[in-house]
């Protein structure tokens with residue numbers, strides 16, 4: 001085998017109150033990473049890309065993830081990663097996580113390491129750490145496992161896939177703005193270190209409600225669950241359009257609405273009862289009022305990472 005190509009999908013993390021815990025993968029966008037061995041003489045990772053992301057190994061989520069994997073496993077090999085971006089970055093769509101997930105999966109296959117997906121989460125999240133300053137596991141767990149996931153333990157990593165027994169589609173409302181360099185890093189600086197007990201309790205209610213709603217197919221529980229008293233609130237200055245977009249989407253009978261990851265994109269769960277045309281129309285006006293156009297991408301849950309080709 002001379003190279004392996006892996007594909008990983010975009011994701012929306014947090015899902016309301018599940019900061020660094022909950023996430024889902026969607027088919028909206030995907031990244032592809034091709035991994036090949038350069039030599040077996042030393043340990044290294046070379047990045048090849050023409051998609052506007054850093055080429056230095058330590059500054060690229062794919063490079064940093066794979067390097068941490070080679071170091072941890074004591075492997076002396078240099079690999080080249082060709083990173084083809086499909087997931088736009090800086091918009092809250094898990095772009096850095098998709099590259100890291102595809103990269104560790106491709107190298108796992110290339111070197112015949114036989115790692116479990118939870119091991120791959122462990123390494124891919126270190127790629128997230130390299131770009132956002134903290135190794136959050138939620139986006140990579142969704143891109144690696146697919147569907148809706150909860151990272152229920154970080155040491156050791158444990159990921160639970162949440163059974164979804166309700167029919168819904170997803171709408172991403174994506175501001176057409178210049179991506180802010182290091183956006184997630186900045187957004188994480190806004191998260192408070194200490195929170196009121198009453199807010200923590202309220203958030204635990206939201207998480208319970210969302211998971212129970214998805215499992216039982218109860219629309220009202222999902223709607224209630226897609227709220228957050230802590231992180232979304234603290235970050236509101238980074239996405240001032242969000243409260244009004246949420247209001248008009250709920251008035252159009254969306255199932256529920258939350259910020260996608262650290263924003264500025266907004267994730268809407270909708271179904272046949274939702275006035276989707278009216279929702280887009282009104283949300284479009286809110287975006288324009290805030291000084292930018294928004295793209296509306298209708299999508300659905302995606303599966304986990306796939307090995308596309310073995311050459």
Ligand SMILES: Nc1ncnc2c1ncn2[C@@H]1O[C@H](COP(=O)(O)OP(=O)(O)O)[C@@H](O)[C@H]1O
Pocket residue numbers: 052053054059060061062083088089090091092093094095096097099100131132180181182183184185261
């Ligand atoms: N492989 C990669 N894919 C996407 N962004 C990357 C990658 N490697 C490094 N980056 C950097 O990470 C940042 C994007 O990540 P972030 O702000 O967390 O947004 P996102 O929600 O897209 O993951 C950008 O500054 C980008 O240059």
Ligand SMILES: N[C@@H](CCOP(=O)(O)O)C(=O)O
Pocket residue numbers: 011013014019020021091092093094095136138139184187188260261262263
């Ligand atoms: N839990 C993280 C998720 C960041 O997602 P991104 O797609 O915006 O990078 C956080 O909220 O910081």
